[in-house]
Amino acid sequence: METEAVLAHYPENDASTLIPILQDIQGIYGYLPEPDLQKVSRYTSMPMSRIYGVATFYNQFRLNPVGRYIIRVCRGTACHVKGSFDILTTLENELDIKAGETTKDRLFTIETVACIGACSIAPVIAIGDEFYGKLDAKKVKQLLRNLRKADKE
Numbered sequence: 001m002e003t004e005a006v007l008a009h010y011p012e013n014d015a016s017t018l019i020p021i022l023q024d025i026q027g028i029y030g031y032l033p034e035p036d037l038q039k040v041s042r043y044t045s046m047p048m049s050r051i052y053g054v055a056t057f058y059n060q061f062r063l064n065p066v067g068r069y070i071i072r073v074c075r076g077t078a079c080h081v082k083g084s085f086d087i088l089t090t091l092e093n094e095l096d097i098k099a100g101e102t103t104k105d106r107l108f109t110i111e112t113v114a115c116i117g118a119c120s121i122a123p124v125i126a127i128g129d130e131f132y133g134k135l136d137a138k139k140v141k142q143l144l145r146n147l148r149k150a151d152k153e
């Protein structure tokens with residue numbers, strides 16, 4: 001289903017439909033592509049500035065493409081004390097991107113997050129519903145190798 005098909009499900013010129021429309025579009029592409037937001041703007045008669053305002057206010061929405069694996073690196077206090085900075089640096093060096101970015105092959109995105117509630121196994125990263133704890137640089141490199149390998153299978 002494409003953006004036009006999403007829009008066809010909603011009444012025209014109705015500002016109250018913006019959030020469900022954005023959710024549906026993100027459901028298709030994994031983020032909100034700019035050309036599609038322009039279609040939404042025309043359809044709902046809302047200015048782009050307002051649409052961007054909503055899309056950036058709610059952190060459920062993404063304005064950039066994300067990778068198949070979204071690696072969330074905990075930067076909470078317990079993880080910080082146990083070396084989360086090294087974990088983040090290792091990921092950034094290995095993947096050649098910075099936090100908030102996605103690899104060119106669209107396999108990995110790195111995000112930093114506040115405490116994810118697994119302090120007892122700090123430092124922690126989460127990928128989807130999986131938590132990986134008590135990490136060090138070596139384990140992070142191994143994990144990336146495993147994920148790349150799993151992706152090829």
Ligand code: FES
Nearest residue numbers: 074076079118119
């Ligand atoms: S500080 Fe990282 S899980 Fe709590």
